[in-house]
Amino acid sequence: MIKGRIDIELLKRFEKGLDPVNPHKSEIPARIIGYGEISTIFEILVHSQQGLAFKRLPIFRSHLEMDQYEELFMEYNRLLSEDIGIQVPSYGLARIYPAGGNMVIYNVQEKLPTDSICNRIIWNLDHGSIVNLVICILKAMKKVWLFNASQTRKKIGLDSQISNWAIAGGMPASNTLDEDTQFIYLDTGTPLMRIDGIEQINPDLFLRSAPSFLVWLIKWFFLDDILDRYYDFHLVVVDLIANLYKEQKGEVVPLLIETANNFFATELAQFHLKPITLKEVRSYYREDAFIWSLYLALRRFDRFLHTKILRKPYQYILPGKIRR
Numbered sequence: 095m096i097k098g099r100i101d102i103e104l105l106k107r108f109e110k111g112l113d114p115v116n117p118h119k120s121e122i123p124a125r126i127i128g129y130g131e132i133s134t135i136f137e138i139l140v141h142s143q144q145g146l147a148f149k150r151l152p153i154f155r156s157h158l159e160m161d162q163y164e165e166l167f168m169e170y171n172r173l174l175s176e177d178i179g180i181q182v183p184s185y186g187l188a189r190i191y192p193a194g195g196n197m198v199i200y201n202v203q204e205k206l207p208t209d210s211i212c213n214r215i216i217w218n219l220d221h222g223s224i225v226n227l228v229i230c231i232l233k234a235m236k237k238v239w240l241f242n243a244s245q246t247r248k249k250i251g252l253d254s255q256i257s258n259w260a261i262a263g264g265m266p267a268s269n270t271l272d273e274d275t276q277f278i279y280l281d282t283g284t285p286l287m288r289i290d291g292i293e294q295i296n297p298d299l300f301l302r303s304a305p306s307f308l309v310w311l312i313k314w315f316f317l318d319d320i321l322d323r324y325y326d327f328h329l330v331v332v333d334l335i336a337n338l339y340k341e342q343k344g345e346v347v348p349l350l351i352e353t354a355n356n357f358f359a360t361e362l363a364q365f366h367l368k369p370i371t372l373k374e375v376r377s378y379y380r381e382d383a384f385i386w387s388l389y390l391a392l393r394r395f396d397r398f399l400h401t402k403i404l405r406k407p408y409q410y411i412l413p414g415k416i417r418r
């Protein structure tokens with residue numbers, strides 16, 4: 095459905111005229127609507143591309159890598175939306191082959207209204223409503239873990255940060271969430287899926303945007319741990335709750351821990367999950383915030399090396415200051 099709306103020629107010109115160090119100076123007018131660890135999300139301000147969100151992944155070094163990624167991306171979206179029953183935005187993929195450097199895949203999604211994205215929604219919610227919203231997210235997550243439990247070989251991973259969820263149609267006018275409220279999972283660009291315990295995405299792809307002087311370190315010490323946590327319900331929920339500190343809603347954290355533990359003991363009793371503690375959430379957040387800000391600082395340093403010292407092109411767009 096989205097595929098037919100993507101103007102490939104325009105996208106080629108967009109990529110060509112893009113200055114990753116100063117993305118706002120792009121030849122074709124575009125606005126950044128989100129940053130991730132690897133991708134940058136744009137809207138292109140041209141009439142025909144209105145209503146589309148473009149997630150740029152400049153990380154591919156061969157056609158085979160692109161084929162594998164696309165196949166996995168399709169499978170992940172299909173599993174979530176059809177087999178598991180979690181809505182995803184309509185989507186399409188577009189390949190761009192720049193003259194030099196890595197090849198690029200744009201993961202194009204229907205652009206959802208900014209005020210339907212959950213990290214925005216919680217700005218205006220009282221604590222009780224935030225609890226309800228998190229219960230809805232836990233219910234959606236439960237579907238994934240039930241699916242995983244039903245499978246012998248396949249496991250699906252989920253990055254359940256609050257900013258990865260949107261409410262279809264935005265917050266209901268009544269300001270209450272109920273069984274019928276549909277939640278949409280946005281972050282399908284990192285298709286986490288294991289078959290017989292083997293991660294299906296080529297882990298090298300994650301490391302492409304990492305500074306070259308760190309790649310071996312991350313590979314040997316961290317990557318498995320980082321990916322493991324997306325398959326562990328307890329840890330995915332710790333991450334979701336700790337995220338509320340980043341979203342400046344730290345006051346609601348103790349209440350959310352209580353909520354999650356209740357949910358673990360009742361709705362998820364069959365999984366025998368360890369209850370979450372405040373200490374755990376706090377130290378998780380501190381560590382996570384430290385690692386990501388250190389990582390970002392090292393990427394900036396890498397960009398500095400490339401552009402100012404080595405005088406080589408630098409392909410990645412780095413976020414500005416992140417408020418924590």
Ligand SMILES: Nc1ncnc2c1ncn2[C@@H]1O[C@H](COP(=O)(O)OP(=O)(O)O)[C@@H](O)[C@H]1O
Pocket residue numbers: 127128129130131132133134135147149183203204205206207208211257258280281282283284
């Ligand atoms: N389809 C979309 N419509 C509107 N905003 C989006 C869309 N997809 C992503 N965004 C914005 O960009 C942010 C990051 O997108 P996401 O897919 O989670 O990328 P990442 O994997 O890099 O975290 C989201 O939190 C949201 O604010």
Ligand SMILES: [Mg+2]
Pocket residue numbers: 130255257258281
């Ligand atoms: Mg995300």
